Amino acid sequence: MRQTLLTAATTAAIVAGPALADLTIVDLSYRTGPYGANGVPFSDGYQDYFTLLNERDGGIGGEPIDLRECETGYNTEEGVECYESTRGAGDGALVYQPLSTGITYQLIPKASADGIPMHTMGYGRTSAKNGDVFKWIFNYPANYWDGASHAITHIMEENGGDISDQKIALVYHNSAYGKEPIRTLENLAEKHGFELMLQPVDHPGQEQKSQWLQIRRERPDNVIMYGWGVMNQVAIQEAVNIRYPMDQIIGIWWSGSENDVKPAGAAADGYKALTFHNLGSDYPIYDDLQEYVVDRGEAAGSGDQLGTVLYNRGMYAAMLAAEAVKTAQEMHDVSNINAEQMRDGMENLEMTEEKMADLGLPNFGPEFSVSCENHGGAGFGAVSQWDADAGEFELITDYFQSDQEIISRLVKEDSMQYAEENGIEPRC
């Protein structure tokens, strides 16, 4: 027994020994805890895409990718530990994708001081969109405030353009994440004349009886939800319990995965959620994933998440990172780039339809380009709806842009306040 254990341990150590790869990508994942159900598919998608590049193309630009994973449990203290233990890994981590707004706030000053770019795709600090102030932080292609505006625009379209007599409730995770859209929604409420009702849900969100009782009593016309992890499932179940019409609930993109709606069964049919990328597995890249990753037994996790919403999102994040690496390699004419060159690559990233089609992901996301002033893309998003019979989310609108007038003003205000507090000189 002892012999076997020893052998097993040694083999494991040898197999996992330091790969001699050069592009170090860190995946701060969480596969445990109350947010694990949503952390697993994202991380699987993120890792599988890089594995595919390694297996099929031998890395990016001939340079293999060294992928490191670190479990944060969605906990900021462990997130800091992970950041410190991985940032020097290999030749130095190129980019961080923490998938947690709390950890993002923690890492913004650290990553900026250490000179490592961070990509917070559709989460994190919204005002990081202002690249003038946040040199190292990127949140393209869309952010929380875009999401709030998308939801309101969609509700307006459903109601013939006038929602001045309506009441809209925001059910949100009572944390930095959930509080982000409040200011935007307040501004939009002023502009469009609807009444906003706030319903905070405390971490982790298993107890929401009182919030939904309140909603049953007040009968808001629409509910916008900013939830994550177990909170989503509970909220949708509670909404079913009070017979709230599903097609009047719109979740942000983090409240719209299969894990969230399946527990409520057929009753969740019609639930809407925003997204900033396309859904499903009907893309040429999935053939490659099957051939080079799944069939070779290289899939991350248990390999059963392919094609789910969050898997696609993880893959999309990895694809954007890989494209930024390519951009950086072209710009600096080296294949083994460092974190600073990676930042340049991200700042000059341009996503076009041809690029995505070439990658086997035609029409997968909106077209956008990043610049020194704008680290957040153009703010395009779409609405998807859950079809319980088919068991999948489907896009019901095209990509449309958020209310840039309000959002750019708010981004400017918030980022300038940050710049003032921290003594940052605008650089563009």
Added chain:
Amino acid sequence: MFYRESGDFKTSYTEDSQTFPIRVDRVGYYIVLIAAFAVVPFVINDYWVNAIFLPFLIYSIAAIGLNILVGYCGQVSLGTGGFMAVGAFACYKLMTGFPDVNIVFHIIISGGITAAVGVLFGLPSLRIKGFYLAVATLAAQFFLVWLFNRVPWFYNYSSSGQINAPTRTLFDVPITGSYTTPWAAYLFCLVFVVASAIIARNLTRGMAGRKWMAIRDMDIAAEIIGVNPLKAKLSAFAVSSFFIGISGALFFAVYLGAVEVGEAFGIQKSFLVLFMVIIGGLGSIFGSFAGAAFLVLLPVLLKNTLVGGLGWPTDLAAHLELVIVGGLIIVFLVAEPHGLAQFWRVAKEKLRLWPFPH
């Protein structure tokens, strides 16, 4: 062998009642202090500071604080997370409100504010005891977290409800903010830890500590021999909250730099510090350090061994870590209910007699 006590005579009461009466212990203590102050700062890097030393030092202060209340005065408290939040938010308001005042004073005043809040929530302890008091302090925990989430004044009306520590310096060396060097943060916390430990040690072996212990052992008997329960209990709450407030302020300002109250100071923090005190040993300053070290270092060690050393999947390692830490806690409590401090005491007794135990 390890302890050579021949010739180690005590000729005065002062010598007899010192903290480390055995010469070898005393020498060891000074060596540790010198190493901590003069060697460690030169060799540590960001990882060691942020993943190991800062959490260990800061949790040690919190554990010392809670140990005074639970271990010495016998008043069970589940409000530690809430009191740490008071320290953190007090420090944030002071740092942003009075940017010209030195950070050291901010942290000490934060401790003072927490002490006042602690006394307020300690008032019920005059009437209720044991489990009922635990429930009352639990209410403090939830109330305080709710308060800091609810009232925007506490987080300066920021849209996210997060508080961020601005850069502050001591002798022109940054202590908080993103440009802090590892040694500065480490030394800053170390000074607070050493000061807290010395103050706590001297309080607990003096008159105040004896009153607390009298209340702990039997409050009616203590009252009969002349201990005023009002003063004893409230002073225990005040001193305990003072240390916990300091640890909360350091936790926010030096260690994390940005904090979200529900996530950083939730009920799990109260339990974590209580476990540190119980595992380390109730009524022991050394136990507070041992408990903090056990619960901070073990998960990091397991993670590094299982993921870094053996290359296991991270989720398997994270789950296994919970199992191992939980299992070890049970084993410890069954094998040595008085904690690591008692374990160390027994080991020392054996070592002093070794190799001639009879």
